[in-house]
Amino acid sequence: MRKADEQGFREFAAANAASLRRTAYLFCGDWHTAEDLMQSSLMKMYMAWKRIKDLENLIAYARKVLLRTWLDEKRRPWRRAEQRDGELPDAADATVDPDTTSAKLWARELVHTALLQVPPRQRAVLVLRYFEDLSVAEVAVAMGCSEGTVKSQTARGLATLRAIVEKLDNSSGRVAS
Amino acid sequence: MSEQEIREGMLLAVWDEPPLDFDPDKLIRRVEQKKSRRRALVAVGVATAMIAVVSLSLPGLLPRGDDSQLAADQPVVSSAPVNELTRKKAQRIGDRLAEQLSARMTNLKDVSATLDLGAVYGYPPYAPTTTRKSSDPKMSGYVFLTDQIGPTALRVEAVENGSPTRSTCGGAIMCRDVKQADGSLVTEAEFAEGGPDISRAEAVRRFGNGYAVTISSHNYNPASGSGLRQTVPVRVEVLTALLMDESIDWE
Numbered sequence: 220m221r222k223a224d225e226q227g228f229r230e231f232a233a234a235n236a237a238s239l240r241r242t243a244y245l246f247c248g249d250w251h252t253a254e255d256l257m258q259s260s261l262m263k264m265y266m267a268w269k270r271i272k273d274l275e276n277l278i279a280y281a282r283k284v285l286l287r288t289w290l291d292e293k294r295r296p297w298r299r300a301e302q303r304d305g306e307l308p309d310a311a312d313a314t315v316d317p318d319t320t321s322a323k324l325w326a327r328e329l330v331h332t333a334l335l336q337v338p339p340r341q342r343a344v345l346v347l348r349y350f351e352d353l354s355v356a357e358v359a360v361a362m363g364c365s366e367g368t369v370k371s372q373t374a375r376g377l378a379t380l381r382a383i384v385e386k387l388d389n390s391s392g393r394v395a396s
Numbered sequence: 397m398s399e400q401e402i403r404e405g406m407l408l409a410v411w412d413e414p415p416l417d418f419d420p421d422k423l424i425r426r427v428e429q430k431k432s433r434r435r436a437l438v439a440v441g442v443a444t445a446m447i448a449v450v451s452l453s454l455p456g457l458l459p460r461g462d463d464s465q466l467a468a469d470q471p472v473v474s475s476a477p478v479n480e481l482t483r484k485k486a487q488r489i490g491d492r493l494a495e496q497l498s499a500r501m502t503n504l505k506d507v508s509a510t511l512d513l514g515a516v517y518g519y520p521p522y523a524p525t526t527t528r529k530s531s532d533p534k535m536s537g538y539v540f541l542t543d544q545i546g547p548t549a550l551r552v553e554a555v556e557n558g559s560p561t562r563s564t565c566g567g568a569i570m571c572r573d574v575k576q577a578d579g580s581l582v583t584e585a586e587f588a589e590g591g592p593d594i595s596r597a598e599a600v601r602r603f604g605n606g607y608a609v610t611i612s613s614h615n616y617n618p619a620s621g622s623g624l625r626q627t628v629p630v631r632v633e634v635l636t637a638l639l640m641d642e643s644i645d646w647e
Contacts, residue, residue, distance in 0.1 A: 229420040236418040241410045250414055258423060265427045329402075330409035349399060350406040380402065 228268045232261050235278055239285055245346040246289045248335045256292065260285040282351065283361045286343055293339055333383040341376030348373055485645075486511040486535045492644045493539050493552065493611075500634055504541045511537035511552060538619045539611075543629050549619040550630060554609045554646065564600050574636065580604070582639055584632045593627040599635035601646070609646050611635045 236257060243253035243260075263284055264271065274280055334342055340362070347358045348369075355373075359366045490509030498507045510516065515532045534556050538549040565571030568585040576582055580603055587596040598612040613630040617623035638644075 225424065229424070232420040232423065233418070236420075237413075237416050240416060241413060244410060244413070245406055254416075254418075258418075261420075261423055262427050262430075265424060266431070325405070327409055327412075329405040334406075345402070346406065349403040352403075377399070377402075 224268055224272060227272055228265055231277060235281060239281060243285055245350055248331055256285060256289050260288045286361055332387060333380055336383050337376055337379045341372050344369055344372040345376045482513055486513060489644055490537060493638055496638055496641050497539060504543055506542045509539040511535055545625050546623060548617040548623050548629050551612045551618045557606045576640055582636050584636055586632055597628045597632040597635060599632055599639050601639040607647055609639060611638055
C-alpha cells in the first residue's frame, strides 16, 4: 500500500475507533469483545482500503463491516463465551454523583440484561436506529436488507425490549415509565 | 418505555467506557504479518499440489516395459553381479580342466587351475590386472600340475577375436587344423625353437563367432618363468582333448 493511502487509513482508524467500539459494545455487551470486533473490522477495512478509500460514506461502510463481523462471530460454533460466574468486588466509587447513579445503573441494566436478550438482528437495528441515529434507509444499507425489513425488525425489537424491561422492572420493584 | 428513553439508556450505557488503547500502526503491522503468512501458506500449498501432481503424472508419462517396470534407455544392471558370475564361470572352467587333465594323465599330481577374467600373469598370486585393456584376453590363467620332474603349468587363454591359423603356425615344426565333429576347428601346433625336442605345444579352438581358446604347454613353467625342462609336460593331443571336452562350456 502506498504511504498516502496508509496515512489515510491511519487517520480514519484513529478518528473512528472509539465510536466503532461503543457500537460494538451495544451489539455484544462486553468491552473486551467490543474491542476485538472493532479491531477485526478495521483490519478487514485495511485489507480492502485500496478499493474502499474513495467511498462517500466510509463510516457507514465501517458500521456495516462491524455488524457483519459481529454476526459472523456469533454464528461460529466455537465462539468465545465469557464465563460470568465470578463475584465483582463491592467497593464504593467516590467519583460518582448520587443523583445520576440510579439512572446510570438502570441504563447499564437495560443494556446488559434487556438488550442482550433481544435477538441479534433486532438488537442491531435498535442500536443503529437509536444509538447511531441512522435513518431507516441507512440502517437498510448497513444491514443489507430492505427498508421494510428494517421497519418490521425495529417494531419487533422494540416490543421485545419493552417486554423484557417491564419484566425487569416488575422483578426489581421499579415502575416502568 | 419511549424511544427517547431507549436512546438515552444506550448513551448512558457507554458512559463509563474503559480508556481506548488503540494504535493504528500496530494494527497495520498485524495485517501485514497476516498477509505475509497467508502468502507463505499459499506458496506452500501450491508447491505441495505441484509435487503431488508431478509425482502422480510422472509414471504415466514415462514408457513402460512389458513387465510394467519403468523402462530406461538401457537396462540398469550393476557390474558387480556380472563380474561375479563370469568369474565363477571362469573358475568352473578351470576346475573342469584340472579334473579332465587328471583323468587323462594319471601320472600327474596336485592338478589345479586358476582362471580369471582378463589378463592373469605371474606367480604368485596370479592376480588379474585391475585395469582392463581392449587387447587383453577375455579370460586367462594356468592349470598347475606336478609330474615326475616337478611342478609346472599349462597356459590357458581365451580371446574374443582369435588370430588366424597361419599366425598360430608361424615357426611351428608341426601345424594342422583338425575339424571337429561339432563343426569347430582346432589348430594343433608344436614348436622346437631350434632344438631337437618340442619346446612348446599349442592347441587353439576357434568358434564360429570368433571366440578362440588356446591351451599351451611349455618346456618351462609359464606361471613362474622358471623350471626349464627338456620337453613339454603335456602333448598337443591331450591339449586338443581338453579343448574338446563336452563338460566344459567355453563360451
